[in-house]
Amino acid sequence: MNLPSGVRFYDLRHVTGQATLIDIDNGVVESAGTSFFNKTVVRVLGPHGWGILEADNVSPENKQRIGDLIRSAAGLAAITGQEITLSDAPHGSLEVPRLQQNSLDLSLEEKTDLLSGIEKAAALPGIVNRRANYIERSERIEYSDSSGTEASCRMCWSGFNVLAVASRNGNVQMGYERMHTIRGIDLRHQEEYGKKAAELAISLLDAGHAKGGRMRAVLDPELAGVFAHEAVGHASEGDLVQEGNSVLAGKIGEKIGSERLTIVDDPTLPEFGFEPFDAEGVSVRRTEIIRNGVIHSYLHSRETLAAVGNGIPGHARAMPGEAPIVRMSNTFIENGDAKLDEIMEACGTGILLRGSRGGQVDPGRGVFQFNAEYGYLVENGECTRMVRDVSLSGDILSTLHDILLCGNDRKMSPGYCGKNGQSVPVSDGAPHILLENAVVGGSGVD
Amino acid sequence: MALIDRILKEGSKQADEIEVVYGEGSSVSADLKQRTVRLASRSDDCGLAIRVIRNGRIGSSTTNDPENWKRCLDAAVASANLATSQPWNGLPGPSAEIAEDTLCFDPSISLEPPIVRNLLTTMLDGAGSHKAEVTSASASLSVGTMTIANSAGLLATSRNTGVSISMEAIAGQSTGSEFDQSCFMDVNPYNVGEKATFFAARSAGGKEIATGSYDIILSPVAYAELLGGVFVPALSGRNVHAGRSRLADSLGKEVMDPRFSLYDDPRLQKGLGSALRDGEGVPTRRVDFVDKGILRSFAYDLRTAYRYGKATTGNAVRGGASGGTSIGHHNLVFDGPRSDIAQEPAIYVHSVIGAHTANPMSGDFSVEMANAFHMEAGSFGEPVRSAMLAGNVFDMHHNIVGISREVRQIGSLLLPSIRVAGLRVIGK
Numbered sequence: 106m107n108l109p110s111g112v113r114f115y116d117l118r119h120v121t122g123q124a125t126l127i128d129i130d131n132g133v134v135e136s137a138g139t140s141f142f143n144k145t146v147v148r149v150l151g152p153h154g155w156g157i158l159e160a161d162n163v164s165p166e167n168k169q170r171i172g173d174l175i176r177s178a179a180g181l182a183a184i185t186g187q188e189i190t191l192s193d194a195p196h197g198s199l200e201v202p203r204l205q206q207n208s209l210d211l212s213l214e215e216k217t218d219l220l221s222g223i224e225k226a227a228a229l230p231g232i233v234n235r236r237a238n239y240i241e242r243s244e245r246i247e248y249s250d251s252s253g254t255e256a257s258c259r260m261c262w263s264g265f266n267v268l269a270v271a272s273r274n275g276n277v278q279m280g281y282e283r284m285h286t287i288r289g290i291d292l293r294h295q296e297e298y299g300k301k302a303a304e305l306a307i308s309l310l311d312a313g314h315a316k317g318g319r320m321r322a323v324l325d326p327e328l329a330g331v332f333a334h335e336a337v338g339h340a341s342e343g344d345l346v347q348e349g350n351s352v353l354a355g356k357i358g359e360k361i362g363s364e365r366l367t368i369v370d371d372p373t374l375p376e377f378g379f380e381p382f383d384a385e386g387v388s389v390r391r392t393e394i395i396r397n398g399v400i401h402s403y404l405h406s407r408e409t410l411a412a413v414g415n416g417i418p419g420h421a422r423a424m425p426g427e428a429p430i431v432r433m434s435n436t437f438i439e440n441g442d443a444k445l446d447e448i449m450e451a452c453g454t455g456i457l458l459r460g461s462r463g464g465q466v467d468p469g470r471g472v473f474q475f476n477a478e479y480g481y482l483v484e485n486g487e488c489t490r491m492v493r494d495v496s497l498s499g500d501i502l503s504t505l506h507d508i509l510l511c512g513n514d515r516k517m518s519p520g521y522c523g524k525n526g527q528s529v530p531v532s533d534g535a536p537h538i539l540l541e542n543a544v545v546g547g548s549g550v551d
Numbered sequence: 552m553a554l555i556d557r558i559l560k561e562g563s564k565q566a567d568e569i570e571v572v573y574g575e576g577s578s579v580s581a582d583l584k585q586r587t588v589r590l591a592s593r594s595d596d597c598g599l600a601i602r603v604i605r606n607g608r609i610g611s612s613t614t615n616d617p618e619n620w621k622r623c624l625d626a627a628v629a630s631a632n633l634a635t636s637q638p639w640n641g642l643p644g645p646s647a648e649i650a651e652d653t654l655c656f657d658p659s660i661s662l663e664p665p666i667v668r669n670l671l672t673t674m675l676d677g678a679g680s681h682k683a684e685v686t687s688a689s690a691s692l693s694v695g696t697m698t699i700a701n702s703a704g705l706l707a708t709s710r711n712t713g714v715s716i717s718m719e720a721i722a723g724q725s726t727g728s729e730f731d732q733s734c735f736m737d738v739n740p741y742n743v744g745e746k747a748t749f750f751a752a753r754s755a756g757g758k759e760i761a762t763g764s765y766d767i768i769l770s771p772v773a774y775a776e777l778l779g780g781v782f783v784p785a786l787s788g789r790n791v792h793a794g795r796s797r798l799a800d801s802l803g804k805e806v807m808d809p810r811f812s813l814y815d816d817p818r819l820q821k822g823l824g825s826a827l828r829d830g831e832g833v834p835t836r837r838v839d840f841v842d843k844g845i846l847r848s849f850a851y852d853l854r855t856a857y858r859y860g861k862a863t864t865g866n867a868v869r870g871g872a873s874g875g876t877s878i879g880h881h882n883l884v885f886d887g888p889r890s891d892i893a894q895e896p897a898i899y900v901h902s903v904i905g906a907h908t909a910n911p912m913s914g915d916f917s918v919e920m921a922n923a924f925h926m927e928a929g930s931f932g933e934p935v936r937s938a939m940l941a942g943n944v945f946d947m948h949h950n951i952v953g954i955s956r957e958v959r960q961i962g963s964l965l966l967p968s969i970r971v972a973g974l975r976v977i978g979k
Contacts, residue, residue, distance in 0.1 A: 131793055133637070138630030140873070141614040141622060157592035161615045181591040184664045187584050217633050233794035270795050270912060277797045277912040317917070317941055317977035318762060348584050350686040350721060428592065465905045467921060469686065469719075469726040472937055474919040476908030494910050496917035498939050546917030546939035548975045 108251055112179050114150040114191060116250035118384060119165045120425035127217050127239040129224045137217050144426025147174040151182025154189050157428045165247060191407040194418040196254045197388035202375040204289035209241060209263060211292070216241075219292035220265060226299030227269040231307045233277075234270040237299070239263075239292070240285075244425065248386040258381045262530050263290040264519065267299045271306035278312075278493065280305030281478070285519035285530075287379055309479060312491040315547030321455030321509075322497065322543035323448055323483065326516040330533030331461040331475045333438045334522070336501055337368050338533075340468040341394045341402075342431040342524075343409025343416065352471035352501050353400060357415045362398040362505025365441050369393050370404055372419065372434035377519030378531040380422065384429035387419040398505070406431050424527045433522060438535035441511025448510050448539045450486040456545060457481045457488055458495055461518070471501040474546075496546040507543070512536035555700045558601060558620050562702070565628050566603035566610075568642050569702045570831070573617065574598050574872025576695030579662040583671050583688040583718075591664050598873030601627040607636040609854060613873040637858045643832045644703040652709035654818065654825035655734035660712040662692050670740045674718050677744025683722035683751035690716045690740070697872055705832045714738050718747040725934075727751030727922060728902075732962070734823060750901060750922045757923075757936035760978045766897040766952075767940065767974045768926060771959035771966040776906035778885075779964060781914050781944040786840050787878040788851040788866075792859050797914060797945055801846045807948035809844030810887045816965075817865065817881035824881040824963035830869035831876060838864045838880075850878050884965045885954070891929065892953040892970040899926040900940065909944060917941035917977075939977040947971050 108115070120142075127137040145163040149156045156178035163170055211219070216239060224237035241263040248256045264285025271278050280302040284290065324332060337353075345351040353361075372380045372389035383389055385407055393401050403413060406421035409431055421429035449457070457480055464475025476496045481488035517534035555571050562569035574597065581591040601623050602611040610631025614623040670690035678685050693713040700706045716738055717730035727750025731738040769777070785796040792799075798806060807813075817835035819825050829835050831853050839847050852867035855878065868879035893899070901922035909916035920940050925932035955968040 130789075133635045134633055135635075136609070136611065136630060136875070137633040138610055138612050139626045140612050141616060141619065141626075142873075143616045154588060155590035155592075157590055159592065159594035159596070161596045162618070177593065181579075181593055181664055184581065184588060184591050184668050186587040187589040189589070213629065214633055236793070236795075272794065275797070275800070277795075279910070279912045314915075317939065317975065319979070348686040349684060350719065350726070352724060426594075426596075428590070462908045462910075463905075464908065465919075467726055467904055469721045470724055470921070472904065472919055472921075474905035474908070474939070476905060476917075494913065494915035494917065496905065496908060496919075496939065496941075498904075498919045498937075500937065544939065544977065544979050546919075546941050546977050548915065548917065548941040548943065 109176060109179060111151055112149050114251050115148060115175050116248065116385065117145065117147050117165065117171065118423065119145045119163065119247045120244050122242065122244035124242040125213065127220050129221055130236045131234055134217060137213055142425060146426050146428055147178050148428060149175055149178035149182055150189060151179055151185065154182060154185030154187045156180065156182030159426050189408055190411045192410040192418055194387040194407050196386055198256050198258060199373060199381040199389065201258055201260060201381050202288055204261065205291055208289035208291040209261065216292055223265065223267055223295050223299045226296035227267060227303040229303040229307065231271045231273065232269050232303050233272045237265060237267045239265045250386060254386045256382045256386045260287065261289060262287055265290065265292065267302045269303040269306045271310050273310050276310055278306050278309035280309065285377055287377060308491060309493050312479060312493040314549030315456065315492040315495045315545055316549040317545055317547045319542050319544055321452045322540045322545065323452050323455065323457040324538050324540065325459040326514065326535050326537060327518040328458050328461050328477050329438060329535030329538045330518055331464050333368050333535055334433060334436050334533045335464040335466045335473040335475050336499060336504060337394055338370065338433045338436045339466045340501055341404050343403045343405040343413050344431045345468050346403050347409050347412045350469040352468065356400045358399060360399050361502055362395060363508040364398045365511045366395055366398050366505060366508050367393060367439040368395040369439060370420065370433050370436045374435040376435040376517045376532040378434035380434060383419045384421045384423040389419045390417055392416060392420065404431055404433065422529050424529065427527055430525055430527065432524065432529055433531055435517060435532045437515060437517060437533065438511060438538065440513045440515045440536050443510040443512050445512055445514065445537050448512055448537050449483065451510055452483050452539055453486060455483045457483050472498065473501065474498040498544050498546060507541040508538055509541050510539040512538065554617060554620065555698065558624060559700060559702055562601065562603055562624055566605040566631065568604040570602040570642055572600040572697065572699045572872050574695060574697035576693060577662055578691050578693035579664055579667055580689060580691030581664065581667045581671060583685065586675060586685055588668060588671065598871055599623060600872055600875065603627045603631050604639055605631045607639040608632065608634040610634055611875055615873050639857050642701045642703045643705055645705050646834060649707060649827050649834060652707065652827040654827060655711040657712045657735040659736055660692055660694060660714065662694060667692060670716050673740035674716060674744035677741035678718060678720060678748045680745045681748035681752040683720040683727065683748035686719045686721050688718040699832045701832065707828055707832055709826065716740055716743050718743055720747040720751040722751040722755045725751050725755035727754060732823060735821060753931060754922050754934045757934035760935045760938050760976060762978045763976060764973045765976050767971050768892060768897045768899045768968055769971065770901045770968050771961055772902045773900045774966050774969050775961040775964045776903055777909060777916060777944050780906055781909050781911050783883065784911055786850050788849040788855045788861065789878050791849050792855065795912065797912060798846060804846055805844045806841055806846045807844050808951050811951060812839065812843055812886050813841040814839045814884055815866065815880040815882065816884050819882045822882035823960055826881055829865040830867040833863050833865045833867065835865040835881060838866065850880060852876060852878050880963060882963055882965055885967060887954055889956045889967065890953045892955050892968065893926050893929045896927045897970060898935065898976065899924045899931065903940065914943045914945040916944060937979055941975040941977060947974065
């Protein structure tokens with residue numbers, strides 16, 4: 106293919122689609138509607154770095170418009186100075202997992218009715234507010250580049266959230282449940298989620314505050330998944346490693362955690378972070394970030410692999426109309442062989458933490474924080490008093506040595522991850538794990 | 552304008568009232584990877600939002616493809632058919648006093664890539680002041696217009712510009728970052744670079760801190776994260792009436808130390824959120840949420856006000872033309888008698904990690920401190936290596952013992968540093 110002068114490479118990612126949102130708040134249908142988008146991003150690799158054009162309502166068939174965008178992007182690239190090269194990469198696409206039969210074919214009205222049933226199920230005594238949201242986003246993604254690569258797919262992410270708020274004497278607590286999938290959510294017979302959210306909110310009214318300090322902690326699969334995402338996933342992203350903003354830079358081959366620990370990012374898994382190909386049209390594969398406690402690979406785009414090495418490309422992702430960056434997909438701690446009762450017994454005295462309200466990491470400093478929805482104090486291997494609002498913090502290079510046991514009950518949880526203003530669907534997971542010396546932040550005192 | 556008229560005309564046939572918002576915007580930005588420019592980008596986007604009201608049922612849809620406005624209008628009408636009916640007393644009409652809104656517009660800003668590159672270069676100059684390496688930086692310029700029109704005769708346009716810069720730096724395993732943002736070409740890139748490397752270099756070699764109760768000075772950055780995620784949503788009329796606000800029963804009661812006030816000042820000179828009209832076209836006005844410690848008002852948009860028999864406070868905000876409206880604020884100011892709050896010993900916390908995990912209902916938080924120092928006699932002492940900070944955002948406001956003279960604009964918040972007595976620090 107003939108490239109315009111000064112252009113070494115270009116690619117084009119065109120995404121069209123629609124998003125349906127339903128919001129029911131205390132029995133009131135606040136909104137139930139559909140919105141539409143058509144977004145394109147063109148990247149041009151000039152003599153040095155990238156020129157990038159983001160535009161609305163471009164048709165890839167309109168060759169003249171595409172040509173104009175490429176020339177404009179080449180003009181922008183002229184102010185760059187970084188010497189960027191791209192690694193070779195295999196191309197190809199996986200098959201997108203099929204939608205469950207007809208689950209999304211219901212009318213908007215039927216979906217609203219079903220969501221309303223889930224929301225009503227949270228109306229237990231003591232609940233002062235219930236809110237349920239449904240989201241269904243479908244995209245048609247088309248990728249092409251100046252090397253002749255072409256790939257396209259249709260994806261749909263759908264799911265619901267239900268929130269229940271309990272209040273008593275000025276004490277306000279919430280319970281939150283969610284279910285999201287790439288296989289088409291079935292809203293029928295899901296009332297249990299509403300009830301569970303309400304029961305959690307009510308029981309949290311009587312929960313205490315954890316006393317902050319170091320202790321043994323058992324993390325449930327959802328929270329341990331967030332731990333893997335925050336403590337290891339972000340710091341292994343090739344762009345952060347390249348710019349010197351990760352404590353994992355230069356650590357390939359070093360043992361940074363317990364031998365029991367293997368942490369993987371795998372976009373091929375048919376979970377919420379699945380992609381049939383990445384945002385550079387590269388075929389996706391599994392990457393073992395940590396194998397048996399040793400740093401094994403980073404997550405890479407074509408650019409960061411060429412600059413940093415140690416890994417495979419295929420981990421570039423992007424929101425519609427935005428430039429790709431290195432991202433996680435489905436990130437998890439591999440199963441070990443411990444049973445949950447063995448983990449609890451080994452914990453002895455400590456804390457069991459469940460659910461997640463998210464987390465954050467400073468990858469350069471190597472410090473991370475994440476938050477459990479609730480937990481139980483553990484005495485002699487048994488759960489005792491319920492506690493709420495428990496955060497954990499840790500140091501990437503030391504905390505991973507403190508994983509004493511990994512269970513055999515890995516489970517993945519869907520969510521969204523934000524980086525540089527872009528939010529993408531991901532899943533995190535793990536078996537139950539036992540941590541020693543966990544730093545628990547709570548405002549409780551003796 | 553012709554497009555807006557056509558949509559208004561067509562929509563009026565299908566609904567009692569219709570509102571159309573159309574916006575266009577462009578931006579140019581560039582990013583550094585360490586000390587060289589990695590990429591330069593330009594973005595041109597547009598958005599159309601249609602809202603219809605039929606028998607008190609409100610429906611809406613958005614698209615970034617205005618040629619397909621008919622599909623968008625159909626979706627808005629379909630959405631109204633499903634919504635629950637509520638009391639509705641009409642969209643705002645025109646008012647003579649308000650012409651084009653240029654409160655956030657600087658005609659001198661033009662989208663030239665060399666200007667963006669110069670911002671990056673000046674940040675790098677500033678970064679040379681301290682011994683730390685730049686890891687990344689970004690600069691962007693933007694211009695946009697937004698027009699709102701409705702079937703009650705309103706037609707109002709606002710023009711806006713923006714400049715935004717940020718830098719991250721590292722010294723060994725100690726990180727620092729800084730940013731600046733304005734609607735005018737008055738950001739200080741040298742200062743941003745200098746501060747980013749200052750915090751990275753100055754935080755190196757920190758010592759552990761013992762668990763206990765400390766006086767804490769929260770910088771405007773750290774305070775913004777806790778205030779924005781917990782206290783601000785609790786002021787939303789919708790959350791209040793829905794039972795999702797801990798402040799719901801506190802009107803007329805003391806919710807913070809009686810020396811301090813919190814108000815929305817929508818027409819502030821050079822405010823990042825300044826606007827003559829809110830996201831629904833309602834003229835904005837000052838709203839005193841907390842006056843000398845007493846909770847006086849919640850924030851309302853039209854929908855929530857009509858539903859609960861209140862008046863709108865002009866607090867509808869829009870996340871761009873292709874976003875819907877929600878209840879928010881324009882320039883939220885924390886105010887009160889100012890003093891030198893760093894004379895007595897305290898722990899200064901520049902920012903926190905994990906503020907979004909604070910419990911928005913109860914206000915409880917436990918976060919990791921970042922760029923924290925022992926502070927005494929107004930100057931930074933020994934850095935704190937690593938520790939958590941735990942407390943409750945609502946309760947904390949009763950224990951604010953002083954606020955700084957310096958004020959910083961962080962998005963739509965204008966905040967001082969605050970000194971809070973007796974917060975829990977969990978050392979390692």
